[in-house]
Amino acid sequence: MIRRSFALLFLGVITVLSFAVVELNTILGPGDLDYYIARNQEFYEKTGIRVNITVVPYGRDVVPKLIASFLAGGSEYDVFIIDCIDVPEFVENGWVLPVDQWLTEDLKKDAVPFALDGMAYKGHWYGLPSISEWKSFVYNKKMIEKVGYKEFPKTWDEVVKLSKKLQEAGVVKYATAWSWAPKECLVCDFVAILSSFGGKFFDEDLNPVFNDEKGVQALQFMVDMLYKHKIANPSSLSWTEEDVYSAMFNGDVVYAMMWGLPLVDLNNPELSRVVGQCDIALMPSVDGKHPYTVSGPMGWAISYGTKHPKEAWEYIKFIAGPEGALDAAIKAGVVPGWKSVFENEEFKKKVPGLDKMFEQAMYVIHRPRVPWYHEFSRVLAEELHKALAREKTPKEALDAAAEAAVKIREEYEKTHEKASK
Amino acid sequence: MGGIFPPRGLLSGGIDVEKKKRRLGYLFILPSLVIIFFVLLFPLLFALYMSFFDVVFAGRSMKFYFAGFENYLKVLKDQSWWQSFMNTIYFVLADIFIGIPLGFISALALNRKLPLRSLIIGIVMLPYILPPIVHALIWKWIYNADYGFLNATLFNLGITKETILWLVNPKLALISLIIANLWQGTAFATIIYLGGLKSIPGEIFEAAQIDGATKWHITKDIVIPLLKPFTFLLLIMKTILTFKIFDLVYAVTGGGPAGSTKVVSLEIYYTAFNAFKFGKASAMSYILLGIVAIIVAFYQRFFRTEIEML
Secondary structure (H helix, E strand, O other), X not given: OHHHHHHHHHHHHHHHHHHOOOEEEEEEOOOOHHHHHHHHHHHHHHHOOEEEEEEXXXXXXXXXXXXXXXXXXXXXOOEEEEEOOOHHHHHHOOOEOOOOXXXXXXXXXXXXXXXXXXXXXXXXXXOEEEEEEEOEEEEEHHHHHOOOOOOOOOEHHHHHHHHHHHHHOOXXXXXXXXXXXXXXXXXXXXXXXHHHOOOOOEOOOOXXXXXXXXXXXXXXXXXXXXXXXXXXXXXXXXXXXXXXXXXXXXXXXXXXXXXXXXXXXXXXXXXXXOOOOEEEEOOOEOOOOOOOEEEEEEEEEEEOOOXXXXXXXXXXXXXXXXXXXXXXXXXXXXXXXXXXHHOOHHHHHHOOOHHHHHHHHOOEEOOOOOOOHHHHHHHHHHHHHHHHOOOOOHHHHHHHHHHHHHHHHHHHHHHHHHHHO | OOOOOOOOOOOOOHHHHHHHHHHHHHHHHHHHHHHHHXXXXXXXXXXXXXXXXXXXEEOOEEEEEEOOOHHHHHHHHOHHHHHHHHHHHHHHHHHHHHHHHHHHXXXXXXXXOOOOHHHHHHHHHHHHHOOHHHHHHHHHHHHOOOOOHHHHHHHHOOOOOOOOOOOOOHHHHHHHHHHHHHHHHHHHHHHHHHHHXXXXXXXXXXXXXXXXXXXHHHHHHHHHHHOHHHHHHHHHHHHHHHHOOOHHHHHHOOXXXXXXXXXXXXXXXXXXXXXOOHHHHXXXXXXXXXXXXXXXXXXHHHOHHHXXXX
């Protein structure tokens, strides 16, 4: 009798558990929260899988919390948004599951190359692209027409000439502004400008080369924009992206770089005073042949500690696959990482300048993809800022950053070699 | 008390009752002790422990490699640390030598019958009540070279025709942040001194006035000496609080331009949560703690009388 009761009880528990709702957990910043809540409800209705969201005050705040969860087994958050600059560190530590097994050839073909590449590391893929942004070069067409230009120049020399004309004609006080506060935003702008001078960060053995002739030229040009040509607002040294956007929205500057879908905001009368006046151009370069900009792709990834990897994949495919990305692009303005979405007519109608944006997407450069990036990035930002504040020459600042990069790399390799033994 | 309760031992089992009472007392404070241990003591001791190790992410766990005093030596040899330390010292000195006297003067001004006194006190207190990030953002806007309140005011008053780059010039940026910090620090000193002034009996002032003492003499010979314990309290509080300055610098300049406004807490934060060097960051924290402890001990030596009065 007792045995039978236990057997029935056991069967009952198994039955209940088999019908229990699978729950996934994720962690997000406050951006587009309503959108994600609505999508999670749709996902639940479609699959019966619940996705709970933990919200942090600022997007980057997820990183320390994620790391704490990874060190405690990695099961607290099943899925999460990963920034391309975090991929190497997360992968090296085994914190993120590879998704190669689920990534079909069709998906690979449809992905915007840089966006998927941002989710890749050492031959494996670790997420589906989402919020696959890059910095677009935006300019005020109406303002440049005032000084006789119909198209935005392709070389930096021509840009300087145009800027001086605009300032002499009294169209603006400063032709441009940059996000050169000593933070990640400065490194992003340097990556873009360095690339537009044909420079790069590291060689194949991760030796710094950003302090070579091209690197010095690029940084010198940034300094010259402030002090020699006087075409960039000197407040740029304390500005982040938001300040630059405000200047652009107010018509205080003629051109700038913006993340995301800039023309959507520039044409929004609630935000902008220059509605219908702006357009997108390819990034100018030293010779007109290197129109490179900086990338900042993110993606949805799966924690190594999830107890529901299949369901986690189902979710990230739902939220960040081509169909999900189209939905996010149209409803929340999330930049897609799929070619099919860029070709979608509804999306094209909604986002002006999409063709030009997409053209730029073929010329994007990632920030250095090394597991010690964050430490290096901070040192680099500080040294770049010393050059921009004329505390050091560009050569001195870049040499100091290069020397620090070698030290950081060697220290990382030494400690991690010890840890892997 | 003795009249109400019989002497110990007269009741049978008096010692047991005492013991039980004591045990019960320990039981009552146990939850607090547990919380204090886990929230205060354990992190402190763990940080001290970490400061002697190289803490490395080793895959899915953290590994600790004994480093002795290496982290401490690295910090002490680090020029960037010393630059941050010196900047922090400037903040502390300004808060002590300018913030405390300003707080004292404003407390004196507010400690008398004024129309709308409560409202004025409320306004003076506002900087102290504001959340630190709001305080920082207000000053970021004030100092904004293009849209900021300060440049607009100076321009409209005809004091300057040029845009002053408050947060771009390395020397000006540090001074600008020190002033922003004083805004909050002065309000704090005002609150403490106002409390102190209220604690001085009115009869002392009346007697001094009857004896023909001038306002200056009352301030110099009565108010300042009687407020010494509060001054000492402010010295300690301001030294500790200002050494920890973080939000203002983080939000307004991020340590720039060219590292000219970097402070110790910012350095610790970036080392811990940007470079994930928890050992080195812990060593930095303990060096800071040591320096602050030495300064406070120095205060205690020179203000022994005031401590006794507190």
